Amino acid sequence: MKYLLFCLTGLLMSLSLHAKELSGPAPDFTLTDLEGKKVRLADLKGQVVMINFWASWCGPCRQEMPLLNDIYANYKKAGFVLLGVNVDESVADAKGFLAKTPVNFPVLHDGNGKVADLYKNQAMPSSFFVDRKGNLAYLHQGYRPGEENEYKKVIKKLLAQ
Amino acid sequence: MKQAVILLMLIFSTGCSSWKPWVKPYERGNLADPVMAFDRDPVSTKYLHHVYDAREAARGADGSAGGGCGCG
Numbered sequence: 316m317k318y319l320l321f322c323l324t325g326l327l328m329s330l331s332l333h334a335k336e337l338s339g340p341a342p343d344f345t346l347t348d349l350e351g352k353k354v355r356l357a358d359l360k361g362q363v364v365m366i367n368f369w370a371s372w373c374g375p376c377r378q379e380m381p382l383l384n385d386i387y388a389n390y391k392k393a394g395f396v397l398l399g400v401n402v403d404e405s406v407a408d409a410k411g412f413l414a415k416t417p418v419n420f421p422v423l424h425d426g427n428g429k430v431a432d433l434y435k436n437q438a439m440p441s442s443f444f445v446d447r448k449g450n451l452a453y454l455h456q457g458y459r460p461g462e463e464n465e466y467k468k469v470i471k472k473l474l475a476q
Numbered sequence: 477m478k479q480a481v482i483l484l485m486l487i488f489s490t491g492c493s494s495w496k497p498w499v500k501p502y503e504r505g506n507l508a509d510p511v512m513a514f515d516r517d518p519v520s521t522k523y524l525h526h527v528y529d530a531r532e533a534a535r536g537a538d539g540s541a542g543g544g545c546g547c548g
Binding site: 368370372373402403404408428431432436437438439441 | 503
């Protein structure tokens with residue numbers, strides 16, 4: 316009984332955790348951005364990469380978009396790249412949203428969810444942080460106001476490595 | 477009977493590992509479409525529901541959280 320309770324508590328704790336430490340090489344992918352330019356993750360080795368899965372129908376994703384833009388502007392020069400991976404089925408939805416909320420970081424289109432599948436994406440939005448060596452370092456699931464500070468903390472830590 | 481049980485067990489052991497019609501978090505575009513909402517204007521619905529509750533003395537008796545005790 317005690318063991319069961321322990322397990323249950325553990326399970327609940329793991330569910331409530333929004334940030335996870337990851338390890339191992341980040342799965343490589345190539346996607347085209349909204350301008351038609353191909354972007355490959357392996358080419359960004361040596362830089363800290365944040366892969367943010369988002370969609371125009373996802374409320375929290377829309378909320379964090381301008382904040383992500385600020386983060387990108389702040390850390391770009393220090394060797395930080397933000398890849399917004401859009402999983403909208405039609406590109407027009409993404410473009411419509413970005414027309415109202417413009418961002419400066421590259422937005423890649425993953426209409427059939429192949430890359431989201433590759434990363435075993437469990438929540439929207441999800442942000443994967445890749446260190447300079449091309450290894451996965453952190454995963455942040457979901458977004459609530461104020462959590463952009465956690466992004467900044469992680470990015471600073473990875474940039475210092 | 478025995479065969480049926482074995483067949484069921486086979487289905488259970490293999491079927492769940494690759495359960496296909498499972499909507500992944502990044503595939504919920506259609507579910508998140510406004511067309512899928514119960515009401516067009518949630519704020520107005522909430523207000524009308526409050527009016528209904530007050531007028532009919534029906535607070536908590538029509539499916540709100542907490543059951544029919546009126547304390548939810």
